[in-house]
Amino acid sequence: xxxVVDFDLCESNALCMQAAPEVFEVRDDDFLYxxxxxxxxxxxxxxxxxVRRCPKQAIxxxx
Amino acid sequence: xxxxxxxxxxxxxxxxxEELRHQGYDGSITxxxxxxxxxxxxPPLSKQILAGTWEADxxxxxxxxxxxxxxxxxxxxxxxxxxxxxxxxQVSLGDGARVPYDGLVIATGxxxxxxxxxxxxxxxxxxxxxxxxxxxxxxLDAGPQRxxxxxxxxxxxxxxxxxxxxxxxxxxxxxxxxxxxxALGGEIGVVCGDIxxxxxxxxxxxxxxxxxxxxxxxxxxxxxxTDGSTVAADVAVVGVGVAPNTGWLAGSGLVLDNGVVCDATxxxxxxxxxxxDIARWPNxxxxxxxxxxxxxxxxxxxxxxxxRLLGQVxxxxxxxxxxxxxxxxxxxxxxxxxxxxxxQIVDGSIEERRFVxxxxxxxxxxxxxxxxxPRPVMxxxxxxxxxxxxxxxxxx
Numbered sequence: 001x002x003x004v005v006d007f008d009l010c011e012s013n014a015l016c017m018q019a020a021p022e023v024f025e026v027r028d029d030d031f032l033y034x035x036x037x038x039x040x041x042x043x044x045x046x047x048x049x050x051v052r053r054c055p056k057q058a059i060x061x062x063x
Numbered sequence: 064x065x066x067x068x069x070x071x072x073x074x075x076x077x078x079x080x081e082e083l084r085h086q087g088y089d090g091s092i093t094x095x096x097x098x099x100x101x102x103x104x105x106p107p108l109s110k111q112i113l114a115g116t117w118e119a120d121x122x123x124x125x126x127x128x129x130x131x132x133x134x135x136x137x138x139x140x141x142x143x144x145x146x147x148x149x150x151x152x153q154v155s156l157g158d159g160a161r162v163p164y165d166g167l168v169i170a171t172g173x174x175x176x177x178x179x180x181x182x183x184x185x186x187x188x189x190x191x192x193x194x195x196x197x198x199x200x201x202x203l204d205a206g207p208q209r210x211x212x213x214x215x216x217x218x219x220x221x222x223x224x225x226x227x228x229x230x231x232x233x234x235x236x237x238x239x240x241x242x243x244x245x246a247l248g249g250e251i252g253v254v255c256g257d258i259x260x261x262x263x264x265x266x267x268x269x270x271x272x273x274x275x276x277x278x279x280x281x282x283x284x285x286x287x288x289t290d291g292s293t294v295a296a297d298v299a300v301v302g303v304g305v306a307p308n309t310g311w312l313a314g315s316g317l318v319l320d321n322g323v324v325c326d327a328t329x330x331x332x333x334x335x336x337x338x339x340d341i342a343r344w345p346n347x348x349x350x351x352x353x354x355x356x357x358x359x360x361x362x363x364x365x366x367x368x369x370x371r372l373l374g375q376v377x378x379x380x381x382x383x384x385x386x387x388x389x390x391x392x393x394x395x396x397x398x399x400x401x402x403x404x405x406x407q408i409v410d411g412s413i414e415e416r417r418f419v420x421x422x423x424x425x426x427x428x429x430x431x432x433x434x435x436x437p438r439p440v441m442x443x444x445x446x447x448x449x450x451x452x453x454x455x456x457x458x459x
Contacts, residue, residue, distance in 0.1 A: 011393060
């Protein structure tokens with residue numbers, strides 16, 4: 001699983017961080033950092049939750 | 064359960080469908096939608112679509128890892144539900160059809176309110192649907208001399224900001240002395256108004272609409288105000304809130320009181336759940352009968368209601384969250400806030416338009432508002448979910 005963020009769309013709403021903190025972190029500079037671009041399979045449902053919650057639909061999973 | 068009907072081709076309805084399939088439900092699903100469109104995303108309507116930077120082809124909702132066809136849904140679009148027979152388990156439609164169900168998701172959302180006696184005039188708009196948005200955009204594309212926005216709530220504020228950023232002169236009317244006074248309290252409401260003034264909006268507070276003038280052929284020419292003045296404008300947008308679309312449920316036996324009243328698990332009647340703007344349910348976390356008109360709630364509650372229909376009896380206890388984009392400011396609000404709460408700025412400052420405000424009530428932290436501070440909003444949201452005391456939240 002590969003996580004791809006469209007940073008032109010991302011507005012740091014930080015909902016992804018709430019859904020999958022192992023993978024997404026909005027830091028104090030208010031930018032989103034992807035902590036693991038290839039997260040392990042056991043995080044798939046959390047990452048899917050992050051994809052779903054993103055108000056900008058800026059996150060995609062490429063298998 | 065073999066026959067699920069979802070009334071409302073909305074975000075809540077769509078997420079309910081997606082969750083039903085995700086949970087392995089393999090019976091039939093019929094979605095009934097009053098609009099002619101497949102489910103689409105509404106937040107960009109007052110922002111990117113109205114600004115002209117996005118086209119409507121970016122709006123359709125998508126299912127994760129699936130084509131929408133894989134959801135195997137019968138779409139009945141462009142026809143509204145007109146009635147519900149709980150005993151016979153049938154939904155009736157505006158075209159006379161009757162659709163049987165053994166599981167029903169009510170997700171008909173909310174519709175715009177209008178002003179008392181508001182006339183039908185060319186140039187006079189409301190904004191809720193894609194068609195509303197495209198009609199308003201055509202009028203903005205024509206280069207109006209001035210747009211008047213009635214109501215400085217979040218939709219009105221976003222429309223004002225988008226029009227202003229298109230270089231159009233904007234007058235923003237608010238009946239109260241402070242924008243968002245009841246929701247956010249005076250101090251924060253003042254900031255929300257000042258942002259517009261700083262961007263050249265003619266913001267008029269404590270001012271309502273006395274009437275609309277037209278050219279005798281049904282085209283808007285001016286808005287008369289309650290202070291006796293008149294503003295010449297060829298476009299106006301009324302943004303005075305929404306009301307739940309419960310009309311089709313009148314007499315059905317469901318409890319209707321500012322929405323469809325559900326139990327704590329989103330169940331409205333045996334085999335019937337409700338989700339999104341129309342659902343009112345006791346949120347145990349806040350001890351309050353709650354109805355939420357936010358994007359995130361529509362999808363979370365849609366999924367929760369779908370699981371409830373499948374027999375997962377779990378109370379729905381979210382901390383509501385939403386955002387609003389205006390100019391280069393992002394406002395985010397989690398939890399519940401009201402004018403009566405204690406308010407403390409805990410990060411940044413109002414002067415720099417970058418801050419976090421906490422709301423406390425009865426010894427607990429109940430809400431957080433951030434302006435261009437997304438990370439702390441999420442952190443405080445988790446404290447609200449954990450029932451953190453006001454003192455502990457402030458000491459964080």
